[in-house]
Amino acid sequence: xxxxxxxxxxxxxxxxxxxxxxxxxxxxxxxxxxxxxxxxxxxxxxxxxxxxxxxxxxxxxxxxxxxxxxxxxxxxxxxxxxxxxxxxxxxxxxxxxxxxxxxxxxxxxxxxxxxxxxxxxxxxxxxxxxxxxxxxxxxxxxxxxxxxxxxxxxxxxxxxxxxxxxxxxxxxxxxxxxxxxxxxxxxxxxxxxxxxxxxxxxxxxxxxxxxxxxxxxxxxxxxxxxxxxxxxxxxxxxxxxxxxxxxxxxxxxxxxxxxxxxxxxxxxxxxxxxxxxxxxxxxxxxxxxxxxxxxxxxxxxxxxxxxxxxxxxxxxxxxxxxxxxxxxxxxxxxxxxxxxxxxxxxxxxxxxxxxxxxxxxxxxxxxxxxxxxxxxxxxxxxxxxxxxxxxxxxxxx
Numbered sequence: 001x002x003x004x005x006x007x008x009x010x011x012x013x014x015x016x017x018x019x020x021x022x023x024x025x026x027x028x029x030x031x032x033x034x035x036x037x038x039x040x041x042x043x044x045x046x047x048x049x050x051x052x053x054x055x056x057x058x059x060x061x062x063x064x065x066x067x068x069x070x071x072x073x074x075x076x077x078x079x080x081x082x083x084x085x086x087x088x089x090x091x092x093x094x095x096x097x098x099x100x101x102x103x104x105x106x107x108x109x110x111x112x113x114x115x116x117x118x119x120x121x122x123x124x125x126x127x128x129x130x131x132x133x134x135x136x137x138x139x140x141x142x143x144x145x146x147x148x149x150x151x152x153x154x155x156x157x158x159x160x161x162x163x164x165x166x167x168x169x170x171x172x173x174x175x176x177x178x179x180x181x182x183x184x185x186x187x188x189x190x191x192x193x194x195x196x197x198x199x200x201x202x203x204x205x206x207x208x209x210x211x212x213x214x215x216x217x218x219x220x221x222x223x224x225x226x227x228x229x230x231x232x233x234x235x236x237x238x239x240x241x242x243x244x245x246x247x248x249x250x251x252x253x254x255x256x257x258x259x260x261x262x263x264x265x266x267x268x269x270x271x272x273x274x275x276x277x278x279x280x281x282x283x284x285x286x287x288x289x290x291x292x293x294x295x296x297x298x299x300x301x302x303x304x305x306x307x308x309x310x311x312x313x314x315x316x317x318x319x320x321x322x323x324x325x326x327x328x329x330x331x332x333x334x335x336x337x338x339x340x341x342x343x344x345x346x347x348x349x350x351x352x353x354x355x356x357x358x359x360x361x362x363x364x365x366x367x368x369x370x371x372x373x374x375x376x377x378x379x380x381x382x383x384x385x386x387x388x389x390x391x392x393x394x395x396x397x
Contacts, residue, residue, distance in 0.1 A: 004132030035098035113160035199275035203268025221297035292325030343383025
C-alpha cells in the first residue's frame with residue numbers, strides 16, 4: 001500500500017482560500033495567550049541571570065512551536081477535516097506545554113519536553129503523510145525537516161530527565177539544532193537538503209498570521225496589566241502606571257501595524273525567493289519583536305507592583321523590552337523595504353541614553369522610567385507616521 005493520505009488536503013492555489021486565515025488557526029492561537037501569560041509570570045518571578053536564560057529558552061520554544069505550525073498550515077488547508085482535526089489536537093498539546101511553563105525547569109520538565117516534542121514531531125510527520133501522494137517535493141522536504149526534528153527531540157527528552165545543570169545546555173542545544181537546520185536547509189547525507197527557492201507560499205497568509213500573533217502578545221500584556229491593577233488599591237501611582245502601560249501598548253501597536261503587515265505581504269509576493277524572505281522576516285526577525293512585547297508585560301507588572309523600585313533589574317526589564325521590540329522592527333523594515341527606519345533608530349538611541357541615565361542617576365524609579373520609555377515609543381510611532389506620509393504610503397490598518 002502506498003504511503004500517504006489518500007485525500008488531497010493542500011491549500012487550493014490561486015484562490016482566495018490560499019491566503020485566508022481560518023478560524024481553527026485562530027483557535028490554535030488562543031492557547032498561546034495563556035502560554036505567554038505563564039511565561040510573563042515566570043520572568044517576573046525569576047529576574048536573575050539564570051531566570052533570564054531560562055526565559056530565553058522558553059520564549060524561543062513557544063515561538064518555534066507556533067511559527068512552525070504556521071508554515072505547515074500555509075500548505076495544508078485547515079478547512080478540510082483531517083487538517084482541522086490535526087490543528088485542534090496540536091492546540092491541546094500546546095496547552096499542555098503552556099501549563100508546564102511555571103515548572104519547566106523543575107517538576108514538570110518532562111511534561112514540557114514531551115509536549116514540545118509531540119507537537120514538533122507530530123506536526124512535521126503529519127505534513128509528510130498528508131503530502132506524500134499529492135506533492136512529493138513538499139513531502140521530501142519535510143521528511144528532511146523531520147529527521148532534524150527527531151534529533152532535536154532526543155536532546156529535549158534527555159535534558160528533561162537530567163538535573164538542571166544538564167537540562168539547560170541540552171535544551172539550548174536542541175533549539176540551536178533547529179535553528180541551524182533552517183540555516184543549512186536540513187541537509188541529510190545522500191538525501192540532499194531543502195531548497196527554499198522551490199517553495200511557493202502565500203505572503204498574505206504568513207504576514208496576517210504573524211501579525212495576529214503580535215496582537216496576541218499585546219493582548220497578553222494588557223491582560224497582565226489589568227489583572228495586576230485590579231489587585232491593588234487605586235492610587236495616583238497605580239492609575240499613572242495603568243495609563244502608561246496602555247499608552248506603551250498602543251504605541252507598540254502603531255509602530256508595528258501602521259503598514260507592517262501590508263508591506264510584508266507585498267514584499268513576499270514580489271520576491272523571487274518568497275520562502276527565503278518569509279523565513280528571515282517572519283521566522284527569525286519576529287523573535288525579538290515577540291520577546292520584547294512579552295518583556296514589556298513584565299515591566300508593566302513591575303511598574304504597578306513596585307513603582308518606587310530602583311536598580312539594574314528594573315532598568316533592564318523596563319528599558320530592555322522596548323529596545324528588543326525596536327531592534328526587531330527596525331530589522332524587519334530593513335529586510336522588507338531595504339531601508340533603515342530613521343524614527344526607530346532615533347528611538348533606539350534615546351532608549352540607550354535612558355538606560356545610561358537610569359544607571360547613573362537615582363531619579364529614575366520604575367514608574368518614571370516606564371513613563372519615559374512610553375514617551376519614546378510614542379515619539380517613534382509619530383515619527384514613523386510622518387516618514388510614511390512624506391513617502392506617500394498609505395496606512396496598513
